[in-house]
Amino acid sequence: MANFNLLGPVEIVVDGHVRTLGQHKLRQVLAVLALRANQIVDTDLLIQELWDERQPKNARTILHTYVYQLRKTFEQDGLCRHGEELVETRTAGYLLRAGDDDIDVFRFDRLVREGRRLLRDGDVAGAAALLRRGLDMWSGRAVADVVPGPVLHGHTVALDEQRVCALEMRIEADLELGRHRDVLPELRLLVETYPYNEGLHGQLISALGRCNRRNEALLAYQNLRHLLDEELGLAPSPQIQELQRELLSAGMLKKMAS
Structure with a gap:
């Protein structure tokens, strides 16, 4: 199963091997699908992200081509098992199938929530360690190699706010220590x-x-x-x-x- 990194450049990781996508629009589509993994992402939402108010007449056809290219990328070099479909087509849009540990954003969120709980319960050293682990996952701003459209922009703003909150908590723990x-x-x-x-x-x-x-x-x-x-x-x-x-x-x- 592929892992997806979004806390920095958009990357696909399988068995320790990192794969980046050459086309900017492919990275955009993957980032939106990964941030909303296991949820149906509406076709119109993806079109809004890719082109905002400058949508081409054949936007849906172009988007379908991008999704097809993503699937081909997953298949080649063993990024997914033969016959496995990570991106599913649904009536309203597309869905990226991924586990809780397959996307770094979700792992980061879990570490921050657990760190906050430990800090609240008085385990300051444990909180500092977990929060540091989460913050170490970042390698620049979220989706650093993508110029975000309106959808991704909202996600990146929220992620940056979450990162700053985690930094404040980790520093609070360090001060107490x-x-x-x-x-x-x-x-x-x-x-x-x-x-x-x-x-x-x-x-x-x-x-x-x-x-x-x-x-x-x-x-x-x-x-x-x-x-x-x-x-x-x-x-x-x-x-x-x-x-x-x-x-x-x-x-x-x-x-x-x-």
Whole structure:
């Protein structure tokens, strides 16, 4: 049975051998079918993904040709067993038959859900390990070698959000495990990549504070406050403001003790 990788370039993997599809439209069709594996994907939805508002008159015929090419690809080089049909034709559209472990997106989702459960139950080390395993599956943005149409765009946005949530949980676990120095470089990069994500900013401020770099932590808070005020007319969340008060209180206590 073939495995499908979507957390990076679109790939078909059989017995450790990776196969990529040369045609962009083939990768598009495969990505949509794989993301909705074991569900009927409506023909009109696939046409919308491939051409949006610039649909050719013979769009259905062209789509059928792409599906036929996918099937031929699966058959050659042992990508599927002889006579096995991974892509089934249904009245309304097409269905990709795949197991729960055959698509990396579903394996990632399962690891994240299990990691969240372990974190909630207090198994911080176990949660960090599972979340790291899931995040290591990524090799760039989702379907990195596809210019997404309207359907895939929605999926990639959701996957990126899920990845960021997993990153926040894994960093939370690492902070609880005392790995605050280890996560600092990663957090600095993440707040540059996701400048409006207050959770990541809060983790950076917290990590700097735990490293006894109070001045840098307060500067990170001021940078966030300035960004939110200038760009959105907002103040930092109450949780982030509480972090600042804790840092200021720690500084005052240190002065009183000296």
